[in-house]
Amino acid sequence: MSLLEIDDLSVDYRIGSQMLRAVDHVSLRVERGEAVGIVGESGCGKTSLGLSIPFLLPTNAAISSGTVTLAGHELVGMSERELNRLRWTSVAFVFQGAMNALNPVQRVDRQILEAITAHDPRVERDVANARVLELLDLVGIAPARSKSYPHEFSGGMRQRAMIAMALACRPSLLIADEPTTALDVISQAQILALLSTLRRSEDLSVLMISHDLAAIKRVCDRIVVMYAGIMVEMGTTEEVLGRHGRPAAAAHPYTLALIEAHPDLHGERLLAQGLPGHPPDLSKPIVGCRFADRCPSVMPICRTEAPPTVTLSAGHVAVCHLAAKGAR
Amino acid sequence: MNDADDVLGQVTSPVLAEFAPKPRSGVLRSIWKDPTGRSGLIMLVFVLFVILIGPVIFPFDSQSFGSSAASILQPPSRAHWMGTTELGQDVFRQFLVGGRISLYVGLSATLIAMVLGAGLGLVSGYYAGWRDTVLMRITDFFLVLPTLPLIIVLAALFGQSILVTSLVIGMTSWPQTARIIRSQVLSLRERPLVQRVRSLGAGDLRIMRKHILPKVAPLILANLALVLSGAVLAQAALAFLGLGDPVQVSWGTTLHNAFNSGAMSQGAWWYVMTPGAGIVVMVLAFSLVGHSLDRILNPLLRGDR
Amino acid sequence: MTASTTRGSNHVLEVRDLVVQFAGRGSWRHRRAVKAVDGVSFDIEKGEILALVGESGCGKSTIALSVMRLLEPTSGRIISGGEDLATLRGRALRRARRRVQMIFQDPFGSLNQRQTVYDTVVEPLVIHKLGTTPQERRAMVIEALDLAHLRPPERLASVYPHELSGGQRQRVAIASAMVIRPELVIADEPVSMLDVSARAGILRLMMDLRDRLGTSYLFITHDLAVAWMVADRIAVVYLGRIVEIGPATSLVDGPAHPYTKALLSVSSGDDVSEDGEITSVLSGETPSAANVPSGCRFHPRCPRYLELGEPERCRAEDPQLHVVRRRVPPSSEVYDANAHQCACHFAIEEAP
Numbered sequence: 001m002s003l004l005e006i007d008d009l010s011v012d013y014r015i016g017s018q019m020l021r022a023v024d025h026v027s028l029r030v031e032r033g034e035a036v037g038i039v040g041e042s043g044c045g046k047t048s049l050g051l052s053i054p055f056l057l058p059t060n061a062a063i064s065s066g067t068v069t070l071a072g073h074e075l076v077g078m079s080e081r082e083l084n085r086l087r088w089t090s091v092a093f094v095f096q097g098a099m100n101a102l103n104p105v106q107r108v109d110r111q112i113l114e115a116i117t118a119h120d121p122r123v124e125r126d127v128a129n130a131r132v133l134e135l136l137d138l139v140g141i142a143p144a145r146s147k148s149y150p151h152e153f154s155g156g157m158r159q160r161a162m163i164a165m166a167l168a169c170r171p172s173l174l175i176a177d178e179p180t181t182a183l184d185v186i187s188q189a190q191i192l193a194l195l196s197t198l199r200r201s202e203d204l205s206v207l208m209i210s211h212d213l214a215a216i217k218r219v220c221d222r223i224v225v226m227y228a229g230i231m232v233e234m235g236t237t238e239e240v241l242g243r244h245g246r247p248a249a250a251a252h253p254y255t256l257a258l259i260e261a262h263p264d265l266h267g268e269r270l271l272a273q274g275l276p277g278h279p280p281d282l283s284k285p286i287v288g289c290r291f292a293d294r295c296p297s298v299m300p301i302c303r304t305e306a307p308p309t310v311t312l313s314a315g316h317v318a319v320c321h322l323a324a325k326g327a328r
Numbered sequence: 329m330n331d332a333d334d335v336l337g338q339v340t341s342p343v344l345a346e347f348a349p350k351p352r353s354g355v356l357r358s359i360w361k362d363p364t365g366r367s368g369l370i371m372l373v374f375v376l377f378v379i380l381i382g383p384v385i386f387p388f389d390s391q392s393f394g395s396s397a398a399s400i401l402q403p404p405s406r407a408h409w410m411g412t413t414e415l416g417q418d419v420f421r422q423f424l425v426g427g428r429i430s431l432y433v434g435l436s437a438t439l440i441a442m443v444l445g446a447g448l449g450l451v452s453g454y455y456a457g458w459r460d461t462v463l464m465r466i467t468d469f470f471l472v473l474p475t476l477p478l479i480i481v482l483a484a485l486f487g488q489s490i491l492v493t494s495l496v497i498g499m500t501s502w503p504q505t506a507r508i509i510r511s512q513v514l515s516l517r518e519r520p521l522v523q524r525v526r527s528l529g530a531g532d533l534r535i536m537r538k539h540i541l542p543k544v545a546p547l548i549l550a551n552l553a554l555v556l557s558g559a560v561l562a563q564a565a566l567a568f569l570g571l572g573d574p575v576q577v578s579w580g581t582t583l584h585n586a587f588n589s590g591a592m593s594q595g596a597w598w599y600v601m602t603p604g605a606g607i608v609v610m611v612l613a614f615s616l617v618g619h620s621l622d623r624i625l626n627p628l629l630r631g632d633r
Numbered sequence: 634m635t636a637s638t639t640r641g642s643n644h645v646l647e648v649r650d651l652v653v654q655f656a657g658r659g660s661w662r663h664r665r666a667v668k669a670v671d672g673v674s675f676d677i678e679k680g681e682i683l684a685l686v687g688e689s690g691c692g693k694s695t696i697a698l699s700v701m702r703l704l705e706p707t708s709g710r711i712i713s714g715g716e717d718l719a720t721l722r723g724r725a726l727r728r729a730r731r732r733v734q735m736i737f738q739d740p741f742g743s744l745n746q747r748q749t750v751y752d753t754v755v756e757p758l759v760i761h762k763l764g765t766t767p768q769e770r771r772a773m774v775i776e777a778l779d780l781a782h783l784r785p786p787e788r789l790a791s792v793y794p795h796e797l798s799g800g801q802r803q804r805v806a807i808a809s810a811m812v813i814r815p816e817l818v819i820a821d822e823p824v825s826m827l828d829v830s831a832r833a834g835i836l837r838l839m840m841d842l843r844d845r846l847g848t849s850y851l852f853i854t855h856d857l858a859v860a861w862m863v864a865d866r867i868a869v870v871y872l873g874r875i876v877e878i879g880p881a882t883s884l885v886d887g888p889a890h891p892y893t894k895a896l897l898s899v900s901s902g903d904d905v906s907e908d909g910e911i912t913s914v915l916s917g918e919t920p921s922a923a924n925v926p927s928g929c930r931f932h933p934r935c936p937r938y939l940e941l942g943e944p945e946r947c948r949a950e951d952p953q954l955h956v957v958r959r960r961v962p963p964s965s966e967v968y969d970a971n972a973h974q975c976a977c978h979f980a981i982e983e984a985p
Contacts, residue, residue: 041828041830042799154918155689156918184688184689185688185855185856185896185900186895186915187688189914213829214902217902218905257830258830261829261830261833263858263861265861265885265900269862269881269882271833271862271863272862273833274830274834274837275831276800278798
């Protein structure tokens, strides 16, 4: 049984009088000890997908269909009280810009302590304090700095503190939404290295949401590519993005465009092609493939029929007419 | 397809459509939709009708006093809809005329307050630095200036008139506007938009006029309605205390006369209720519309990042 | 200090010893001035794209804002068109602004939401009194929109910013800068807030404008890979100083400064080994500009400093930029604008 199973999930937003489907029947799984990356650009629905797992969607959004199962527990339909018990203890999350969510007038160690005592009010002080120091050590913050205030920390250190807070109750799943945006290149590498290490040392599963393909490549075993609310490709990172010496075997034109748009410092100085245009308006009904307007390999069938899910190899699927043609 | 061609598509996000400049008719419609605003608008229409049309239909003749002792302080009757005063005058007709003065003073005072307040707030917030410090200290000075002693002093010096009343109320109302506008401008000036336009070579006046003022206009509008309601109330209060123009019959003056002639102790409720109700409705009308405007226009302010 | 320039006539910008100082925190008595930019010099030739690369807080944006006089430089010279921009004011400054324009990071925030695309792009013409009739101005605006790859320009001129995508908004900003045909455009992180797929379009546009109109660019970015795609020369900034500057290919193929080497390693993904282990390239954090280390500002984090057994020189002496690689023989008197310079006592000098 997978640790996290998302089946046929749809998330709808109500904006004024219009309804917008931000996530459209998406399914994915995260196994124990696995790191899965969800990659896509703004408006693709990845953040909504991430927020729906711990049920932290904004008030004008709702899960309209599908199920979310965490360690066997069916989350959709659970009461708020039961969900609260699962939050942080089974699934923890580090939001976008989380480093700015720290309380500026409280010391960092107190805040991490609060995360522990909030979920276990009867824990002994000594035990909790020891855990705080243990967590800080885990993320690489020296004990001497633990008594500092957030503004005395750099962006990278604050993000580490957030990760420490997330791990406070030993969750089995960590959801990280854009954990490295707004950080320096060096700090980004440090945080990603930390996530990688923690995965192994704490037996943690990670669901990482990012627009940065390079970041996902560093941390994740599997990758899910989203576009305009649907999944367009899924597979192992090694297969889809390629690794040392092994070329990328991505099949969906959008994935290929994303890969090509990420500059490579090794090869020749080629300016990427990029993708002109922008994603479709999700408040209007969509006919055929959502990517058809921008796809360099578009075919007539793409505009009339929704593309099928094609299995290219074990664990590697693409939702594309072109891939279907090639697979035959 | 030429990869350089960026074709115009539909609105990329319905969320962002909120940022579109709202047409004027849209604001009015929004106020109507809001229950608070609707009540305010209805009251406002009623008040304006009374003030503007009333005197035309029922002219008030300040010279027509009661013919006999029997017509003094009479309760409402068919002849006199809202009864008579201690001088035998028709209360209803006084009511119709009195509103004009209240509104007139209210508007003039508000105009002074708005021009001074918005202007000062704009300049202070835009330049920041020492100019801001100096202007804010001046604002503080006027903020603590008490209306009552000021008008007594000025009335003694320059006589009691609508002009003096308007001036005093205006002078003591602008600080709050100045502060509100200033804080909004302070945050606006840091936006990339202002940096970009400055780098283009735009002068300060141009930036204030074209890029900052339109963004604070909704704020000024909402504030205007609230200041107006306060000004009307202030005028009524001053007139009631006998500091208004004795010649002009405003609602406050009517109340003043009613008080002086001992109307309450004599049970002449119509004399007090009529102008009183007028003041309440007018102040409430502007207040409700102002709060409604604030609520409507604020999301735009919040959204105009 | 490197040799002075002799090819001045071909430069659109010459910056000399730029210092930008801010009042630090703390009480009146103990307030220490913070030098966000501590002595920076560089030139930009006509038609050249120079990238300033560095992490956030290194001072690269401060340099850009000072050149534009949106921030006041504390000292130094900023020479453009024969005038020192640092000393101009009033009408003279406004005239000078015709030569140097700027594009900002936030495409949404830099446009006035209440103005149509046309209003935005015509504004610089109005400010500088260019174009005598409305028709003439309209023609200039349409041309600028077309130049910025906003097509069809007539239709796009009447829309509002919220109806456009991020990439399109940035193009509008570019059009408004280009309509007055500046010599130099300073672009402060122009693509970092755009989706990856939209970035290439903007970068292409900049290079296209450079090829067609000869516009030079000062391109500020934290992403070395983006700089690699567009820049002719790259300058790496650390804690308010340029630590390395040279032709893009020379710098990327053979970085001389350990900091550049670290940035390169991370940006290219070379710090990840075969089995996914990530080697830590740099320890610690960038110190704040209020606490600049003694001697070489990079030495506390420098892997080479540790490698070489913590030499005294790195702690005591502040290294200056010196040439490590040049394309012209050293005996030549002519300053080689393409010389690769580095500020390190133990620069990695192997040729690529």
